[in-house]
Amino acid sequence: MDKMPKWADVVLIPVISLILAAILSALVILGIGEDPVEAVNLMVTGALGSTYGWGYTLYYATNFMFTGLAVAVAFHARLFNIGGEGQAMLGGLGVAMVCLYVPWPHWSLALLGACAGAMIFGAAWAAIPAYLQAKRGSHIVITTIMFNFIAAAVLNYMLVNVMRPEGSMDPASERFPEAVHLPTLHELLAPIGISFSKAAPANISLLVAMLACVVVWALIWRTKLGYEIRAYGHSETGALYAGISPVKITMIAMLISGALAGLMATNNVMGEAERLVLNSTEGAGFIGIAVALMGRSHPFGVFLAAILFGFLYQGGAELALWTSIPRELIVVIQALVILFTGALDNMVRTPLEKMFLAMRKGKA
Amino acid sequence: MDFLTIIQVLDSTVRLATPLLLACLAGLYSERAGIFDIGLEGKMLMAAFFSAAVAAVSGSVWLGLLAGIASSLVLSGLHGLASITFRGNQLISGVAINFLAAGMTVLIAQDWFKQGGRTPSLFAGGRFEPINFPFAEALSGVPILGPIYSELLSGHSILVYLAFLAVPGTWWVLYRTRFGLRLRAVGENPAAVDTAGVSVVGLRYAAVAICGVLCGIAGAYLATALQAGFVKDMTAGRGFIALAALIFAKWRPWQAMWACLLFGLLQAIALRFQNIDLGGVVIPVQVMDALPYILTVVILAGFVGKAIPPRAGGEPYVKER
Numbered sequence: 149m150d151k152m153p154k155w156a157d158v159v160l161i162p163v164i165s166l167i168l169a170a171i172l173s174a175l176v177i178l179g180i181g182e183d184p185v186e187a188v189n190l191m192v193t194g195a196l197g198s199t200y201g202w203g204y205t206l207y208y209a210t211n212f213m214f215t216g217l218a219v220a221v222a223f224h225a226r227l228f229n230i231g232g233e234g235q236a237m238l239g240g241l242g243v244a245m246v247c248l249y250v251p252w253p254h255w256s257l258a259l260l261g262a263c264a265g266a267m268i269f270g271a272a273w274a275a276i277p278a279y280l281q282a283k284r285g286s287h288i289v290i291t292t293i294m295f296n297f298i299a300a301a302v303l304n305y306m307l308v309n310v311m312r313p314e315g316s317m318d319p320a321s322e323r324f325p326e327a328v329h330l331p332t333l334h335e336l337l338a339p340i341g342i343s344f345s346k347a348a349p350a351n352i353s354l355l356v357a358m359l360a361c362v363v364v365w366a367l368i369w370r371t372k373l374g375y376e377i378r379a380y381g382h383s384e385t386g387a388l389y390a391g392i393s394p395v396k397i398t399m400i401a402m403l404i405s406g407a408l409a410g411l412m413a414t415n416n417v418m419g420e421a422e423r424l425v426l427n428s429t430e431g432a433g434f435i436g437i438a439v440a441l442m443g444r445s446h447p448f449g450v451f452l453a454a455i456l457f458g459f460l461y462q463g464g465a466e467l468a469l470w471t472s473i474p475r476e477l478i479v480v481i482q483a484l485v486i487l488f489t490g491a492l493d494n495m496v497r498t499p500l501e502k503m504f505l506a507m508r509k510g511k512a
Numbered sequence: 513m514d515f516l517t518i519i520q521v522l523d524s525t526v527r528l529a530t531p532l533l534l535a536c537l538a539g540l541y542s543e544r545a546g547i548f549d550i551g552l553e554g555k556m557l558m559a560a561f562f563s564a565a566v567a568a569v570s571g572s573v574w575l576g577l578l579a580g581i582a583s584s585l586v587l588s589g590l591h592g593l594a595s596i597t598f599r600g601n602q603l604i605s606g607v608a609i610n611f612l613a614a615g616m617t618v619l620i621a622q623d624w625f626k627q628g629g630r631t632p633s634l635f636a637g638g639r640f641e642p643i644n645f646p647f648a649e650a651l652s653g654v655p656i657l658g659p660i661y662s663e664l665l666s667g668h669s670i671l672v673y674l675a676f677l678a679v680p681g682t683w684w685v686l687y688r689t690r691f692g693l694r695l696r697a698v699g700e701n702p703a704a705v706d707t708a709g710v711s712v713v714g715l716r717y718a719a720v721a722i723c724g725v726l727c728g729i730a731g732a733y734l735a736t737a738l739q740a741g742f743v744k745d746m747t748a749g750r751g752f753i754a755l756a757a758l759i760f761a762k763w764r765p766w767q768a769m770w771a772c773l774l775f776g777l778l779q780a781i782a783l784r785f786q787n788i789d790l791g792g793v794v795i796p797v798q799v800m801d802a803l804p805y806i807l808t809v810v811i812l813a814g815f816v817g818k819a820i821p822p823r824a825g826g827e828p829y830v831k832e833r
Contacts, residue, residue: 176616176619179623180619180620180622180623181623228601228603228604230603230607276809280809280812280813284812284813284814285814286809286812286813286814287812287821289550289603290755290756290759290808290812291809291812293550293752293755294752294756294805294806294808294809294812295805295809297749297752297801297802297805298802298805298806298809300801301798301799301801301802301805302798302802304798304801305796305798305799308798309796434607434611437604437607441604472622472623472626473619474618474619474622474629476614476615476616476618476619476622476629477615477619478615479611479614479615479618480611480612480615480616480619481615482611482615483608483609483610483611483612483614483615484608484612486604486607486608486611487590487594487605487608487612490600490601490604490605490607490608491594491595491598491600491601491602491604491605491608492593492594492598492600492605493598493600493601494598494599494600495598495600498598
């Protein structure tokens, strides 16, 4: 018998964790001499009060959906992929190559090409740690961390020595041609009569991210492969007994994870910057960890958590603009969310389980 | 490349290896006791900030060091709480600690000093000064041995010597004391330790606390000896290089020292010569940056001797009932 009803596990625990994180964040804001209520007001108006705010919130959310899904898929196979950051960086490299070196006639084809490039590069970057985990038992957490640093060095090298246009001091690639410009939400919504901010970077890759959520959901819960991934995640020996190959599942789960992380580049590199710059990922790969934990590794949960973190990011930028609270407040909130939903999960869970058990005994 | 250049590169190798070594030994205690710690980076960063902040305000570098150790210990306590008491995921806890430190240091720095997330520069008294060995000045003229004595061995801050003394110290604690035996046992087979009537929880907390103290010293060294003050994200991945060194050394103290010196040398070379020209083949600086990580992956892959972590590492211990 389950200790807790399912809704408590899915909804109550993340919500309580979030409230705990929010209370501590409020204390931090109080501690540096600002008013938490005022801060929340500013964040809400800044991130959700205008289509400009929404445009940024959704832009960040798109990044976090991809990286959150990447971490979530790996979690299902009980693999902890900290390498989303590096995989997204390499995805950016893939997107930049596809956009710069292929003459695309139309953005829609370019988007398909960029998706393929991003997925291949992201998956390739995840493939080596996956292979080492599957075949040689090297701990995937350590190897993916190392690969993040190696990815940063690779990107640095490519931008400084290979892709930088002649005469430019800036370590960045050339601007992508006009033909691969992805339509922003403004351009998408204007024909159907909805006016959306022109300046905001949210673009069509938001739809790609939402599609990815649906595809991942179908993959994990509606296919044989998804069943095998979950079975392997629940019990390696059980899966082995059922004839599921650990090597195959580890490889496939990590390749999918890396491809999803890589896909993020369609948003930040192709959709927003329209060229490849250093540190284009801005830590989104790591936020994916918080998003996946918060969303309980379910694509719909990831979708909601990504929007929440998109709101926090845009709200945090507004706070930094109007108050003396630096942007790093968001990093603290992110840390607290990871702490409560991930590491201190049992602290929240155990008392709740006891409470539900007591209630059930009371009824019976 | 003349002899003096080599001495200078080795000298900066020692300086750059020191924080790595302290953090690496910190991780060694924790991981040998079965608690994975990828939060070394965060603890160092927190300690770097608080040591610089307190040293700047009080003017005493020793108070700064204490504050650094204390702040690192707080994060260690959090890691212990999450991974020992509540049996949470140690890796996730480490990730959270890294972010907590990255965010809190800038937040508090901005609130206290209003200098864009840094502390004021530290002057005399607020920094660890180099210690000059006796006759260092007089002997520097002696060929070969003179520069080695006066440049390479003499003239470092006390924390450098402390870090290198901690290597035999750690070896002795780990392999020659009862505490060390139990510490290693709790990382391999906690159930056996428990059966022998020794507290698994107590031992693991002790290991995590030692880890906190060493990370605290490492952070304080960064901000008050290697540099003069705290700047945002000043650890710059050193916690992860230390982790890499720990794996490279296969969780053993002497080897940890050599690994840290090797990685320190790579940093020193990258700092001094941007791109290296080896007879026509140019090695770009990015290769030097990435080399510690690449070497670690190669070691982890088991192509050059397999690195096997402590058996109970990462597993919370659940007492049988």
